Amino acid sequence: MRVGVPGVIVVLLLAVSAGPLFAQQHNYTPGDIEEGGRLYRINCIGCHGPEGNLVTGIDLGRNRFRRVSSDEEIVDAIMNGVPGTGMPPNAITRLRSFNVVAYLRNMNATSGVRSVAAASGDAARGKALFEGKGACNSCHRVFGAGSRSGPDLSEAGLLLRAIEVETSILDPDASTSTASPPFRAVKKDGTVISGLLLNQDMFTVQILDANGALASIARSDLRESGLLKSSPMPSYRDKFTPQELADVIAYVGSLRGAEGQ
Amino acid sequence: MKTGAVVCSMMLAVALSLHAQVTWDRLLNASAEPQNWLTHSGTVLGQRYSTLAEITPDNVKNLDLKWVFQARSFEKFEATPLVVDGVMYTVQAPNDIVALDAATGRVFWTYNYTPSTLARPCCGRVNRGVAIAGDTLVMGTIDARLIAVDAKNGKPLWNREIAKPGQGYAITHAPLVIKDRVIVGVAGGEFGIRGFIAAYNVATGKEMWRFYTIPGKGEPGHESWPGDSWQTGGASVWVTGTYDAALNLTYWGIGNPGPDWNGDSREGDNLYSDSVVALDADTGKMKWHYQFTPHDEFDYDATQVPVLADVEYQGRPRKVVMTANRNGLYYVLDRTNGQFLTGKPFTKVTWMSGFDRNGRPIRVPGQEPTREGTRVYPSNQGATNWYSPSYSPHTGLFYIPAWDDTWSIYVKAEEPYTEGQRFTAGMHRSSFALNRGIQNNTRSPEDGHGAVIAVDGTTGEKKWQFNFIDVTDSGVLTTATDLLFSGNREEYFFALDARTGLMLWKSALGGAIANGPMTYAVNGKQYVAVAAGNSLYAFGLR
Numbered sequence: 001m002r003v004g005v006p007g008v009i010v011v012l013l014l015a016v017s018a019g020p021l022f023a024q025q026h027n028y029t030p031g032d033i034e035e036g037g038r039l040y041r042i043n044c045i046g047c048h049g050p051e052g053n054l055v056t057g058i059d060l061g062r063n064r065f066r067r068v069s070s071d072e073e074i075v076d077a078i079m080n081g082v083p084g085t086g087m088p089p090n091a092i093t094r095l096r097s098f099n100v101v102a103y104l105r106n107m108n109a110t111s112g113v114r115s116v117a118a119a120s121g122d123a124a125r126g127k128a129l130f131e132g133k134g135a136c137n138s139c140h141r142v143f144g145a146g147s148r149s150g151p152d153l154s155e156a157g158l159l160l161r162a163i164e165v166e167t168s169i170l171d172p173d174a175s176t177s178t179a180s181p182p183f184r185a186v187k188k189d190g191t192v193i194s195g196l197l198l199n200q201d202m203f204t205v206q207i208l209d210a211n212g213a214l215a216s217i218a219r220s221d222l223r224e225s226g227l228l229k230s231s232p233m234p235s236y237r238d239k240f241t242p243q244e245l246a247d248v249i250a251y252v253g254s255l256r257g258a259e260g261q
Numbered sequence: 262m263k264t265g266a267v268v269c270s271m272m273l274a275v276a277l278s279l280h281a282q283v284t285w286d287r288l289l290n291a292s293a294e295p296q297n298w299l300t301h302s303g304t305v306l307g308q309r310y311s312t313l314a315e316i317t318p319d320n321v322k323n324l325d326l327k328w329v330f331q332a333r334s335f336e337k338f339e340a341t342p343l344v345v346d347g348v349m350y351t352v353q354a355p356n357d358i359v360a361l362d363a364a365t366g367r368v369f370w371t372y373n374y375t376p377s378t379l380a381r382p383c384c385g386r387v388n389r390g391v392a393i394a395g396d397t398l399v400m401g402t403i404d405a406r407l408i409a410v411d412a413k414n415g416k417p418l419w420n421r422e423i424a425k426p427g428q429g430y431a432i433t434h435a436p437l438v439i440k441d442r443v444i445v446g447v448a449g450g451e452f453g454i455r456g457f458i459a460a461y462n463v464a465t466g467k468e469m470w471r472f473y474t475i476p477g478k479g480e481p482g483h484e485s486w487p488g489d490s491w492q493t494g495g496a497s498v499w500v501t502g503t504y505d506a507a508l509n510l511t512y513w514g515i516g517n518p519g520p521d522w523n524g525d526s527r528e529g530d531n532l533y534s535d536s537v538v539a540l541d542a543d544t545g546k547m548k549w550h551y552q553f554t555p556h557d558e559f560d561y562d563a564t565q566v567p568v569l570a571d572v573e574y575q576g577r578p579r580k581v582v583m584t585a586n587r588n589g590l591y592y593v594l595d596r597t598n599g600q601f602l603t604g605k606p607f608t609k610v611t612w613m614s615g616f617d618r619n620g621r622p623i624r625v626p627g628q629e630p631t632r633e634g635t636r637v638y639p640s641n642q643g644a645t646n647w648y649s650p651s652y653s654p655h656t657g658l659f660y661i662p663a664w665d666d667t668w669s670i671y672v673k674a675e676e677p678y679t680e681g682q683r684f685t686a687g688m689h690r691s692s693f694a695l696n697r698g699i700q701n702n703t704r705s706p707e708d709g710h711g712a713v714i715a716v717d718g719t720t721g722e723k724k725w726q727f728n729f730i731d732v733t734d735s736g737v738l739t740t741a742t743d744l745l746f747s748g749n750r751e752e753y754f755f756a757l758d759a760r761t762g763l764m765l766w767k768s769a770l771g772g773a774i775a776n777g778p779m780t781y782a783v784n785g786k787q788y789v790a791v792a793a794g795n796s797l798y799a800f801g802l803r
Binding site: 031 | 633676682685687688701702705706729752
């Protein structure tokens with residue numbers, strides 16, 4: 001199993017019908033929501049978490065705030081912070097702050113629409129499935145165990161919403177725009193190289209290869225190279241039952257870095 | 262004359278030249294002393310071309326690092342240094358002037374200036390260099406001041422407020438000295454300023470003339486701004502202009518109209534935004550203008566260096582101004598009267614489809630910002646931007662530091678003007694960020710790439726193109742030995758064969774290059790200098 005981190009949200013949000021879901025105050029477009037999601041992941045996710053509910057008393061996806069309610073008030077809090085709390089000012093323009101609000105106003109509308117709502121997951125059972133039936137660790141690494149050929153999921157619970165994990169498992173091609181996209185090259189001697197692209201320039205390519213090695217490859221040694229158009233991860237749509245899927249999602253959501261163990 | 266007397270007079274001449282003031286005559290004839298780099302682009306013509314010839318295509322592979330100056334600043338290093346008789350002057354961002362030994366990099370003195378906390382430059386606390394006149398260095402600051410210091414000791418001579426930083430005004434480009442005056446323009450196009458270019462007396466800082474880049478009531482062109490939109494229309498200036506002594510005209514590129522991405526409140530051409538203007542250097546009166554992007558809604562500033570050259574155009578000599586524009590096209594104009602001669606895309610362009618008989622671009626319907634967003638080529642950062650191009654009279658080619666096949670999705674919004682606040686009325690979503698930061702490059706080829714593109718100086722016909730994987734913020738330098746120096750965000754500084762585009766040498770400098778390379782000589786030895794990351798590097802032959 002390979003879970004994209006964290007690209008799926010873009011596709012998912014664009015698929016949402018815009019109008020009826022929007023907050024009453026502004027008519028946000030799918031592009032506003034997409035941009036807001038990008039900004040949320042950069043600026044907000046560290047404290048508020050992927051579901052927007054990690055700060056006590058606040059649940060951003062369910063419009064539960066301590067001191068603000070209108071879009072303008074939320075924008076003011078984003079830009080200027082909230083004195084006396086841990087909420088700092090953010091260097092985001094007013095228009096882009098409204099994009100963040102667009103995302104927050106639509107978080108709830110985009111979650112719980114599939115199997116996540118159908119069954120509550122059990123993280124312990126999910127771990128067993130991850131390492132057993134799913135063989136997810138043949139590609140993914142968690143807390144130092146497992147392959148490095150796919151994204152390391154040790155902090156997935158801090159970065160991904162449950163619905164994003166679900167989409168990655170069921171529809172991997174919707175989540176290929178990761179920070180380290182899958183890469184494939186063929187050397188002049190015919191050797192095939194695959195791995196995760198980390199960096200590149202005119203002369204070299206830096207990857208984490210399928211063997212878990214950091215490798216820098218000279219472009220002059222390559223016959224062809226490029227990003228994979230589709231995810232190498234198979235869909236688990238017909239492999240997990242709804243309950244198993246919910247269990248695996250619960251397990252991935254419980255992965256919150258080494259300090260979270 | 263006896264031999265001894267000859268030697269003495271030669272020594273005296275050398276001594277005088279070593280310590281001579283930088284007179285207007287020297288500035289005007291800077292190409293006669295290629296060991297020095299006396300203005301931002303090398304000469305007032307803006308060609309960023311040097312006749313120094315020690316470094317050649319054959320020996321460039323022997324370039325060695327001679328010294329490094331590490332700026333005591335984490336701001337982006339965009340300044341092109343000046344070199345005057347062995348002394349280099351540069352700016353440590355945002356606004357410290359540093360004098361160095363050009364042969365060793367050792368610091369003579371530093372003038373420290375702390376800009377007002379009201380300063381709010383749109384796109385980084387940057388500066389692109391100083392100007393020199395006599396023994397006076399002049400620098401614009403991000404809090405919209407003009408500061409003159411003594412070139413010998415860095416002591417301030419005068420310090421004048423040019424505009425209000427709290428209203429969004431700033432100065433980021435290197436001033437241009439013409440005769441006894443220093444000419445600057447104001448940045449702030451994203452803050453609803455009203456742009457202007459002004460001349461100040463080098464000795465006193467007193468304003469001598471001012472040209473508003475947006476005409477006031479009763480002036481020609483004012484009708485291109487409805488209502489009060491002219492008062493907040495931007496049209497900023499943030500790259501150094503050029504000068505033709507015979508015509509006594511100074512040429513400046515003007516920035517985008519504001520608000521940037523929603524032109525509904527400013528229906529009309531919005532003169533003189535996105536134009537090049539030719540001003541009388543003595544009075545500031547405009548002789549002619551040409552507008553590259555009428556009623557711009559894509560942030561296509563025309564601030565790129567207007568490069569001057571005398572060329573043969575369609576069989577007869579012509580005084581031209583050449584410029585590669587942020588909007589994706591290369592232009593050649595007659596610089597005596599602004600006549601449109603050539604306009605040719607050098608990258609993918611979707612906002613226009615050609616020119617009418619007057620040289621006005623024909624807009625493509627549907628290619629404008631919308632509430633949902635419209636994809637347009639080139640991207641908001643442009644097909645080129647403030648980074649200096651080069652024109653080589655030796656090859657006849659114009660060299661463009663380019664962003665090739667990049668795009669943006671332009672989104673319009675409603676945004677009222679509030680003094681001192683950003684006034685853009687929309688946004689863009691692009692695959693390439695304004696500044697690289699610490700991001701690695703894992704983008705796909707579909708997002709576009711950077712390049713150095715060489716076009717015929719008179720026809721705009723593409724001659725060769727050297728592609729990067731990432732984009733570039735580096736200027737281009739060419740020399741009489743047909744070498745081209747440039748860099749990019751991939752952190753390489755490199756030399757190409759200016760005739761073919763073949764790479765001849767490269768060095769990985771460990772920081773993105775965001776300034777224009779320049780060259781100079783000390784004691785007959787040629788150096789090439791460029792800043793990367795937060796440091797300035799000087800190379801010479803082993």
